[in-house]
Amino acid sequence: MRCWSDDRGMIAFMIAAIIAISISVQPVSTANILGVFLSPSPSHLIVHMSIMKTLAERGHNITVVSSLKPKVYHPKIHNIIIEPSEARQKEMNEELSDLGVKRQNPIVMVMKFLRADNVMITLQLDIVKNEKFQQIYNNKYDLVIMGYFMNNFQFIVPAKLNCPMILSWTGQPMEMVNHFVGVPNEVSYVPSVFTPHKNGEIMSFGSRLLNFVSSGLLRLATNIMDISFAAYYKELAADDAALRTYSEMKENVSLIFCNSHFSEGPIRPMVPGMVEIGGIQIKEKATPLPKIIDHFLNASKTNGAILFSLGSNMKSSSMQPETVSIIYKVLSSLEQNVVWKWENLENTPGNASNILYQKWLPQDDILAHPNLKLFITHAGKGGMVEATYHSVPMIAMPIFAEQPANAAKIVSSGFGVQVDILNLKENEFRDAIFEVLHNSIYRNNVYRFSELYRNRPLTARETVNFWVEYVIRHHGAAHMQSPLIHLNFIQSNSLDVLLAILITLYLLWKLLKFSCKLLSKLVRSAKGKQKAGHSKKSKKE
Template sequence: MNVCKIFALHVLILLCLTLCCNHINAARIIGFFPTPSKSHTLIHAAIADSLARAGHNVTVIGISKNVYPNAKYKFIEIKLTEAAESHQNVLQNMVKKPKSFYFNLFNFVYSFANTANRTLSHPKMKDFLRRHGAGAFDLVLLGFAANDFAMGLGAHFGCPTIISFVVQPVSSINRLVGNPSESAYVPSWFSELKAPLTFWGRVLSFLVAFYEEWIVLPIVKINMLKIYNYNFPSDRYPPLDEVRKNVSLIFTNHHFSQGPIRPNVPNLIEIGGIQIKEKPDPLPTDIAKVLDESKEGVIYFSLGSNIKGSHLNEEKIKIMFNVISKLPYKVLWKWSPTELPGESKNIIFRDWLPQDDILAHPNVKLFITHGGMGSVVESQYHGVPMVGIPLFGDQPSNMVNVERSGYGLAVDYLTLSEESLNNAIQDVLNNPKYKEAVQTFSRLYRDRPMTPRETVVYWVDYVLRHKGAKHMQSPAVHMNRWQLLSLDVIGFLLAIVLTISVVIVKVCKLICCRGRKNKLPKVEKAKKN
């Protein structure tokens, strides 16, 4: 009996020591996600939840309802009704008046920057910052989208900053960690170009990179600086350029298997598919029943978390409904019940559907999507072929890559007709090449040494262990663009070459002049004789 008591006591002591160690190693992390886009927040919040489940003390500040109600982090909501409505208006204009992404780029930037600025200046946020000063947190996790100025939070709390970005690196992200652009073989995410590039592809890629680096970024930087100086005045905080150098790590929701193949600096970490659950959650009973009993297959249709029925043209909605209502399959359609386009026995409308869990079901035959990166990645991960109706932003570029890779087809929203939509759906449903291609990629995409969540936890712990991990930072972060392009070096060498050339020319002229003077007397004597 005494032996049992001693054993139980030892177990209790060991358990207490374990709990104490976990408590000691737990870091205080603040997540700041001032994005009006739910799809963006899903990525950022998945990182925060992974860290919270690993034992860290994580607090998340967001401007919309918590996207993960069962998350382990503490959630603080800052309501910005006007900013949300403004963002919806921007989306509606982009859908109803489609333009190239580059024409809408500044609208995107303004919308995201304005929302982040309102979040920082909100009374609830200001009160939070007053109550939590330097030393209150060990790490800032920033959901990045045209909000460089929010990196001032790292200066406020006196701790490193880690960036979460929702797609592959773009110019603004590359600049933060000194990641090389390499436009000759790494096309911009927005350009709809796919590697390997042809000569004309490289020409276009160069022009796009030039536009982003030398026109967009300088204009955006001026706006960022104004907002930063307003929220983080110079009498208390360091300059924005210095704050930008405090970025320890960037998590990008991308994986090299998606392409393009490119070099990355050590502190740019790929975590493509972080929002995808390794084990799907149980589906709602009614949805599970539909999927389980539909042995012939089910189609899932969603235009994402941002698009509402009011954003779309009524004629286009009618076209979609007419085609989908005639399909010999059950269709789960994410659509507001107040904006139903009609009624059909084969369509089940829901205001919200657990997309990741539905796509994981083996009976899903097709995903009709808007082509947002999060949706495309989830479809690729679960091996479900796609038909895309891209509307704005990165969606056209994403669907171009889907088509070229053989994972599905895209139909143009502006010229959408019942014939074009039905032909695309029938082709993807009946031609096995699309399913085979996306399922082959799914196996490739999943084959990694660590899951995205494990990767996040490891690298955040690494940054914390090494006090910001400054040794991972590229020297390029501390260089200006002229130095990165070696223009100062080239100018110096050209000056040397020019100086030497001038000296040589003058010496030659001097020698020639002396030679002529020496010849003159002889010529004159010859004339006299």
């Protein structure tokens, strides 16, 4: 009888404990989340879709609108693909095709970028106007996550859906996005993305001058483009008075996910609305490789393997034939096997037995392979992060945009060396490969950094889940917003305060000067009267 009583007591205790636990642990409610990723860059889409896949795995209902078929997928994500017209895509390819052919002067390069940017903006705007895109407004969403890249007019989407928005930015915090969440631009000690730097290094006067000018020009360009974005937004709003204005929507970004980590540098002031999720596209466990690549890499155990890829935006056909010939000659003569990203498999540079050509590569999974010894890259942000995460040294071949600065960072950090792809020499390329392969200092440096990069309180995926649910739970999390968002240039730099101080000091100086003159006049007058009094007294005597 006593045993039965004890058992009942234990059962009661367990039931009470289960009830207590179930009450204290609040289940995450399923949210309807929309992803809008209009950039025609495959590498950008990989980052954005990695965020959405994380949320789908969490159990949320995910819908994604994109201009490309995603390489990252999940069975529970509803994909809506609106491809740009052939004419727009051809126009974009033509603008980028010359960049890898020959070195161009800075003015020509800037003009090409402006034309390419204009094509990219128009391409994305066409998708927002597409009839298929309009169908998303028939549904209700708790949150919109938008890929940001010169497409501010897409703020019309959360305006029409009347829900919070998060921006996904594929780079580090910079002038183009800082103002949305109020990150201060500290040009005196925070190098811009276009200013080469070494972590912890104080910029020289020349570097600070360059940083000041480049940062100012970038902010000026951003403000000029903003005029066009405001006009596009107004056009998309169709004078609907019920919608928030473009200016109001710019001040309603809940937070920005940045594909960066503070260990990469530079160290900068941050606000709660700028959340770093560096390496979100890197899998915690590598996906099995396609059989042909897996077999090729597994057969490279003795001498190792090399990955050669110039990214998703630069086509192999855009390179000079002489450059392709040099690259092939050097790579085909190596002991190592080489996986080469090459789009036209029917017209390859050659048929060397140690080279495997592939139109598309699961880059992260290849870099995770233990036999991979070297990554020859264009120094794009995504590939650079993946290589450092997996402790793979690099040879950088930068072409345009932020790639030269990334390449300089690879060299200054000791992660690899740089060669000039637009003026490539056979011996220089061969020497660079032998240097990185046989000098252990590069692999040791990147290994040490990898440990820093991985050491964080939450993984990138855990960070995404927490902050997305935080924004939804708190209906946009307006309490996190920095007051800097609502200040103009004069107010944020205290120019009005400085002017008031200068005016006050000027008035005080004028008052002091007037007082001194008045006092001097009174003293002279008093002395004059005293002298006159003495003169009269002398005459009487």
